[in-house]
Amino acid sequence: MDSITIDGVQLFLSNPTTLEMDWIGQPDVMEQLLAAWATIHEADLPMCPRILGQPGSGKTTLAYAAAKKINKEVYIFQCTADTRPEDLIITPVLGSKQEIRYHASSLVTAMIKGAICILDEGNRMPEKSWASLAPLLDKRRYVESILAGIQVKAHPDFRVCVTMNQDASVFEIPDYIGSRLQPKITVTYPSRENEIAILKYNIPFAQKEIIEYVVDFLQKAHKADAAYSIRDGVNITRFMLKLAAKEDHPMTSDEMKSYFKLATTKVLDEDALDVLDGTKKRKKISFPGEINKQLFKIDDLIDKLDHGPFDGDDDDDEDNTGVADARGQPARKKKK
Numbered sequence: 001m002d003s004i005t006i007d008g009v010q011l012f013l014s015n016p017t018t019l020e021m022d023w024i025g026q027p028d029v030m031e032q033l034l035a036a037w038a039t040i041h042e043a044d045l046p047m048c049p050r051i052l053g054q055p056g057s058g059k060t061t062l063a064y065a066a067a068k069k070i071n072k073e074v075y076i077f078q079c080t081a082d083t084r085p086e087d088l089i090i091t092p093v094l095g096s097k098q099e100i101r102y103h104a105s106s107l108v109t110a111m112i113k114g115a116i117c118i119l120d121e122g123n124r125m126p127e128k129s130w131a132s133l134a135p136l137l138d139k140r141r142y143v144e145s146i147l148a149g150i151q152v153k154a155h156p157d158f159r160v161c162v163t164m165n166q167d168a169s170v171f172e173i174p175d176y177i178g179s180r181l182q183p184k185i186t187v188t189y190p191s192r193e194n195e196i197a198i199l200k201y202n203i204p205f206a207q208k209e210i211i212e213y214v215v216d217f218l219q220k221a222h223k224a225d226a227a228y229s230i231r232d233g234v235n236i237t238r239f240m241l242k243l244a245a246k247e248d249h250p251m252t253s254d255e256m257k258s259y260f261k262l263a264t265t266k267v268l269d270e271d272a273l274d275v276l277d278g279t280k281k282r283k284k285i286s287f288p289g290e291i292n293k294q295l296f297k298i299d300d301l302i303d304k305l306d307h308g309p310f311d312g313d314d315d316d317d318e319d320n321t322g323v324a325d326a327r328g329q330p331a332r333k334k335k336k
């Protein structure tokens with residue numbers, strides 16, 4: 001295991017992530033990401049963009065492919081609701097001789113090596129973890145490890161970006177962090193042509209007709225604002241092919257339709273099939289504004305509980321998108 005000594009403290013480094021991932025279509029978001037990372041003058045600093053989009057829309061793929069495009073090593077840090085500040089920076093581990101060894105996170109390893117770090121699904125992380133990153137994300141470009149008692153400065157070539165899902169199961173990031181995570185790069189639904197190319201790339205052994213059938217479904221879903229993603233499309237196609245593998249002939253058109261139905265019900269749900277004839281939409285993903293509306297309702301309820309008898313007939317029977325985080329606590333309120 002690689003190690004490096006900083007201010008007398010030996011740090012053991014993490015390993016980079018190597019994946020086969022290319023970015024297909026949508027060159028504009030790739031351009032924006034690379035532009036944000038570029039420095040155009042010796043007095044210039046790279047930016048720390050956030051990549052937004054629905055789950056399965058290609059955020060992690062975009063970040064990874066962009067890093068590969070500029071021939072950089074990539075370190076992915078998977079953020080969760082349980083990520084503690086020290087997990088992001090340096091964690092002490094007991095060695096075989098009962099000694100304390102300090103392990104640099106993938107983020108800190110990328111900082112030291114001048115590589116790229118993707119903070120994946122950053123808004124699953126609570127505020128106190130974000131706080132430890134504030135100096136890294138502005139012109140100071142360092143982090144402090146309280147546990148190891150050292151400061152780690154980022155290599156000039158170090159770059160970072162954060163991917164964020166726009167769904168209800170996340171924290172709102174605090175404003176002082178949000179202002180450092182700029183620009184916002186949004187991954188949207190691909191065109192039919194690009195979506196076919198993406199599915200082909202992911203499942204090169206699938207028949208053209210099957211891919212086109214699944215993409216037609218996805219495109220209808222996008223138009224209906226049903227939150228089905230490319231990942232769903234990849235999963236449906238894969239499962240269709242696995243189910244049909246027992247047949248001793250290429251899939252017929254009728255078999256394709258019935259395997260599609262079965263795979264879609266299993267990967268998504270019964271309602272998803274309604275997208276095909278345009279009769280029903282999947283419940284839309286809730287965006288921060290909607291979370292806010294729900295939160296004010298909760299504030300209201302708490303207020304009632306605090307200040308007198310609660311009559312209990314609050315109209316909460318409409319589209320009940322979750323406002324709880326992964327641990328069942330409400331998401332934090334977003335400031336304007």
Ligand SMILES: Nc1ncnc2c1ncn2[C@@H]1O[C@H](COP(=O)(O)OP(=O)(O)O)[C@@H](O)[C@H]1O
Nearest residue numbers: 022023024055056057058059060061198230231
């Ligand atoms: N433009 C694209 N080029 C190549 N693959 C893509 C593209 N967009 C999405 N995908 C595929 O879609 C799936 C989900 O992408 P991922 O990056 O994991 O989504 P997210 O991080 O937004 O949840 C992956 O299988 C990925 O390969």
Ligand SMILES: [Mg+2]
Nearest residue numbers: 059060120163
């Ligand atoms: Mg992702």
